[in-house]
Amino acid sequence: MKKLLYVLLGIIIVVVLGIVALVTLVNPNQFKPVIAEQVKEQTGRDLVISGDIGWRFFPTLGLNVGETALKNPQGFAQPNLIQFKQAELSVAVLPLLSHKLDIGTVSLDGAHVFVQTLKDGRSNLDDLTKQSTSTTQQESTAAPASKPAKETASKAAEKSWQVSLAGVKLLNASVDVVNEKTGSNIALNKVNFTLDTLAPNIWTKAQFDMAGVANGLQFTTQGSTEINLSASYKLCELKDLQLSLTAKDAKTDIKHAQINVDHFKFGEWATLTLQAEGKLSDIAFATKGQTQLSLSSDQNILTLENLSLENSLSGKTLPRPNMQVNLKTNASYDVATKTATLSKFSANADELAVSGNASFVNHDVPVIRFNFSSDKIDLDRWMNAEASAPTEQKKVPETASNNAAPATSSSAAPAKAKAPTAPANKANHEPDLSVLKGIDVAGTISAKQFVVVHAHLSDVQLALSIKNGIAELSQLNAKLYQGTIAASGKLNVNTPLATYQFHNQINGVEIQPLLEDIADNKQLAGRADITTNLSGTGLSAAHLRNGVVGTIDVKLTDGAVYGVNISEMIRSAKARLKGKKLADDKKEKKTDFSSLTALLKLGQGKATVDNLHLASPLIDINGRGVTDLNNESMDFSVDTAIVASGKGLDELKGITVPIKIKGTWQAPTYQLDLKNLFKQNSELxxxxxxxxxxxxxxxxxxxxxxxxxxxxxxxxxxxxxx
Incomplete structure (x- = not known):
């Protein structure tokens, strides 16, 4: 028993003597110049340790480091890049006797990091990057024989002391990231980080959590991973990354987001999964997705393969209350050129499907290029909330009869949902298109079927561009109601009121089903050739009606005007003159014609026609008049001449019969102008x-x-x- 006590007493004496020797023989402040010199060599910055480095004996043997700061260059808002008031670290005793500094876990409490980018683009991290790159290049190119014969004091101290670090613990740290060039401001507080072991080629676990504000968005995040550092203490691999996030501001509420990465190594593929739910503005979302991710060995190319995102959306501002939007694509980002590309892109928004490719270059003026195609694009369903619910679309007839009567039976197709009329107080409201001044966009869109303003097109080929505030539709070719359409246009938003030009050429189009779809009007039939040349200033409803100028040249063949039978009106007038009354004719009211031509001149809110001409085997019509684009009223005078014999019109052959057409576009009225009839025909x-x-x-x-x-x-x- 006495021997055991002697042994324990001996150990205690050795420990006490060791501590006395440590305090007496090893002064920790001698490491100050070694540390400062190494930091200066590696970063080019001054490290100032204002406080003393002292021994700590409880609860473990270690060191306390007082106030320390890594300085910023001149010209930045704060003097220090990194600063802390107190640091603690534990030290193994026996290795010290062999000039080995084996440091345990380093604990930093209350550290602060300040990163700033000035308006001219300079950052207080720039020279750190340059210094690190320069040092790496020197180390990789220097030959062993190039070492100087005489080493500095810091080199000698480094050779005499070997330093190792067991881990890092960061408590209650804060970070400010200010970018004056972009106007962004990120403030992190309550930053906590722990790293089990800081040593190369060893897997070690890291954990972190933080809270902060990024440009008004409050967020919290926490996560964990295992990392493996290279011999130069740079990231080599990580695995089992788990990151969770919440964020909230006036318009955003991300209740939960989770990102997981199985195993990441530069130049190799990793699997990333994502889940998130929350609210953006008034749109609620639930998202899940996954991809294969790779970052090139030079850390310049980020590649995503088979990216898949499934989004369940709901909200009043959506085209419909609930939507399912799914995305699939391959993507890459080139850090050097700031270029993002999408290939094999496909998007499904309920029944709408679009595929193609696109690219984005992050310049001061972003450059966007795209090429998309779709089997069917129905813009009306996505721009008109009233028509949000899926409904069976009326099919455009494969063939259209020139003399087909408008459907009047109860079995007729139901009327389509109409676009809501803009409130009167918004009639003069100009849309804000200033975004067109800050982008460079060009691309093509093709669609087998395309619906816009209730018009049905097929085999659509469209090319457009936007640059320097000018949007140009260089090509729009499509099939339209058994005919074709070719259009082009230009919109300039660089003036106080936007200006526009539009040209449209329609050939061989069946006009009745077109008018029925876009205007719910069945009163005119025929095969149409229409040339439109319009220009104007202003895009509000009032400016579009009153500011548009130009011409619309209309040519129709083999058609009919429904709602009026002019020859029957003339026979009725003849009977009245003889004191007779014709029996009610139950035949359909329509006037057939072989050709109809008119040139509409638009300006000052009106459309004027002075050369309307309709020719048919029975009658010849010439007309003139005006229609008001604001209240959609009309006032036309039509002179009708009988050119055929028979059917009770022999006595009227060669006589011109004037007819007045008034009312509105939707409800026109027709009346014989008897006063002018007899003025023009004294014999009658x-x-x-x-x-x-x-x-x-x-x-x-x-x-x-x-x-x-x-x-x-x-x-x-x-x-x-x-």
Whole structure:
């Protein structure tokens, strides 16, 4: 028993003597110049250790380092890049006797990091990167024989002391990242980080959590991973990365986001999975996805293979209350050229599917290029909230009869949902298109079927570009209702009110189904050739109606005007003149024609026509008039000449019959202009008087020659003609 006590007493004496020797023989402040010199060599910055380095004996043997700061260059808002008030580390005793400094876990409490980018693009990290690169190049190119014969004091101290570090613990740290060039500001607080072991080629676990504000967005994040450092203490590999995040501001509420990476190594593939749910503005989302990720060995090319994202969306501002939007693509980002590319891209928004490729270059003016295609694009369903619910779309007829009557039976297709009318107080509201001044976009879109403003197109080929505030539609070719359409246009938003130009050429289009779809109007049929040349200033509803100028040249063949039978009106007028009444004709009211031409001139909120001409085997019509684009009213005069015989019109052949067309676009009215009819045709007036006198003689006999009765007859005749 005494021997055991002697042994324990001996150990205690050795430990006490060791501590006394340590405190007496080893002064930790001698490491100050070694550390400062090494930091200066590696970073080019001054490391200032203001406080003393002292021994700590409880709870473990170690060192306390006082206030320390790594300085910033001149010209930055704060003097220090990194600073802390107190650091603690534990030290193994016995290795010290062999000039080995085996440091345990380094604990930093209350550290602060300040990173700033000035308006000219300079950062307080720039020279650190340059110094590190320069040092690496020197180490890799220097030959062993190039070492100087005389080494500095720091080199000698480094050779005499071997330093190792067991781990790092960062507590209650803070970080400020200020970028004056972009206007961004990130402030991190409550930053905690632990690293089990800081040694090369050894797997060690790292854990972290932090909270902060990024440009007004408050967030918290925490995570863990295992890392493996190379011999130069740079990241070599990581595995089992788990990162969770929450974020919130006035418009954003990310309730939970989780990212996992199985195993990452430069130049090799890693599997990344993602889950997130929350709210952006008033759109709620639930997202999940995965991809294969690779970062090149030079850390310049980031590649994502088979990226897949599934998004469940809901919200009032969406085209429909609930949507499923799925994305699949391959993507890459080149750090050197700031170029992102998408290949094998496909997107499905419910039944809408788009595929293609795109690229994005992050310059001061972003450069975007794209090439997309789709089997069907229905813009109306995505721009009109009232038509958000999926409905069966009416098919465009494969063939259209020129003389087909408008559907009037109860089995007719239901009316389509109409776009909501803009409130009156928004009629003068110009859309904000300033974003067009800051992007460079060019690309093509093709679609087998395309629906816009209820018009159905097929085999669409579209090419457009946006640059320097000018949007240009260089090509729009498509099939349209058994015909074709070719269009081009330009929009300039560099002026106080945007200006536009538009050219459109329609050939061989069946006009009735087109008008029925876009205007719910079935009153005109025929095969149309239409040339449109328009320009104007302003894009508000009021400016579009009142500021547009140009022409619309219309040519229709083999068609019909529904709602009026002009020949029947003329026969009815003839019967009235003879004191007769035609039996009700239950035939469809329409006027067939072989050709119809008109040139519409737009300006000052009106569309004027002065050369309307309709030709048919029965009649020849010439007309003129005006329609108001604001209240959609019309006032037209049409002169109708009978050019055929038969059908009770023999007596009227060669006589011009004027007709007035008034009302609105949706409800026009037709009326014979009897006053002008008899002014233009004196012979017809004489025939009418003769027929009237004959009727009076049958009614009054010899009394019909009485002057009073003649005066009454003249007044009746004037009233009839006027």
């Amino acid at each position: 007036e004489q025939k009418a008087k003769k027929e009237l006198n004959r009727g009076l003689e049958k009614l009054f006999g010899d009394k019909a020659k009485d002057e009073k009765i003649k005066n009454v007859a003249d007044q009746l005749l004037k009233g009839l003609f006027n």
